Amino acid sequence: MTIAHLTPTSFSSSSVLGGGERYVANVARAVARAATADHVPVDQRIVSLGGERSSVIVEGIRLETLPNDTQRPGPMNAISHHLREALVGADVVHVHQSLTVFGAYATATAASMGIPVVLTDLGGGADENMLAGRGMDLAAAVVSISAYAGALIGSSIMGRHEVILGPVDTETFHPQQADGLRGEGILCVGRILPHKGVDRIVRALPPQLSLTIIGQPYDQPYLDLVKGLARGKDVTFVHDADDEMVRRHYSTSALLVQASTTLDAYGRRVEKPELLGFTPLEAMACGAPVLLAKTASLPELIAGTDAGRLFRDDEELAQALREWAQGTWRPGLSSADVREHVVRTFGLEVAGRRLLEVYQGVLD
Structure with a gap:
């Protein structure tokens, strides 16, 4: 064939x-x-x-x-x-x-x-x-x-x-850290575009947490907006990461956050914000838990599991990140179980x- x-x-x-x-x-x-x-x-x-x-x-x-x-x-x-x-x-x-x-x-x-x-x-x-x-x-x-x-x-x-x-390419994306040896920083990966909601994550970031944003800047005015919001916060931008670097961050970061939205930072409606969230799936294939917007396809990625958490709006996003920083919220699955969910399903x-x-x- x-x-x-x-x-x-x-x-x-x-x-x-x-x-x-x-x-x-x-x-x-x-x-x-x-x-x-x-x-x-x-x-x-x-x-x-x-x-x-x-x-x-x-x-x-x-x-x-x-x-x-x-x-x-x-x-x-x-x-x-x-x-x-x-x-x-x-x-x-x-x-x-x-x-x-x-x-x-x-x-x-x-x-x-x-x-x-x-x-x-x-x-x-x-x-x-x-x-x-x-x-x-x-x-x-x-x-x-x-x-x-x-x-x-x-x-x-x-x-x-x-x-x-x-x-999901679970052969390329796999854990590089032993379970329980992940770092404390949180991660956002994807093209830096308004419908990806990167600005929402930066706004919600509490002072106790560091954030690494990995992605190509396809919209310079939006990138400038996000960088302006990041001033005074512990935020690092990486625009030239290859798969190896992304995999390393997936394996060492404490949490992957995806904040895709149907209403972007400029008030524009987005019809198809996330038909399938590859970034969260790749992160989970590397054992990382996820915090996902309750938007479009994203809830389907963790349905029936305790591999992460969903948030409905900016207030719930900020609350979830505060709870993460305080240690009062952690997913129930181990890194190995998070990966197994992706391998078995996707x-x-x-x-x-x-x-x-x-x-x-x-x-x-």
Whole structure:
């Protein structure tokens, strides 16, 4: 079975280091892991758009870049006249960021070639051709990355619809500290953008706690705002961390805080603040407990466990951090149990098997 993953942007320093891009890379790795374990022959390629055409094989997966043949601004609006050529020989096409101009073009191209299409929304848009125009009816199946994400598009789906949380790369992200030897500082990881709510964490930070913020600054005015709020507090910014550094911080920090919000610091409404929180999942894979906003998909990550705590608003966030500083709140699970929750529920092999079932199902 040959699977082509289509994404407007790839997960790389030359493209975008975001959760949507990491998701596609994780899906390919998860499928490869499950296929190897179950002795299922699978060939995969990830096709994205960018500058000059290129092709390279990484971990047995071909990464192809096609030129963007349109002058429309933004990668989500990009198309490539080479796409049809790149899909020759594919048995299944998985279109990521499917609710974009790119997604509509990729879906129509694959469907016109008679190739079964699987769609996933990663928060990149709300293209009317796919929604009101019923473009999603071209899909043989839709995979949503959380129940929250699925609910947003459920009324536009006529056929098979699966919710598969993850996959999380629990091989890359694993504990580096013995259980109980974590530090005292708290951590925030992710792109520094208004809907991530980093300003909320800084405002709520009590004087007894230190905070490390790791992430690329994609919005300079917002970064300036957050740095202004951080003056006089024990806050460190890291903008150039690789996976190794992030993993080290996940393993040594006392707590990971994610404060994504539907109302950002400028009073703007955010429709899709967190379709799937990769940062908390990676932190928990390294044994870190989490403090999460009761927003979007985030409650699904710790449902039925004592791996962390949820907060509804800024007041509850500040209260939870005060209790953490005073030692009056700690999660009931050990670091090892926090990791086991992620491996068992969101890990590569678990999610990979479910994805393989979807791909095999659209070929039956």
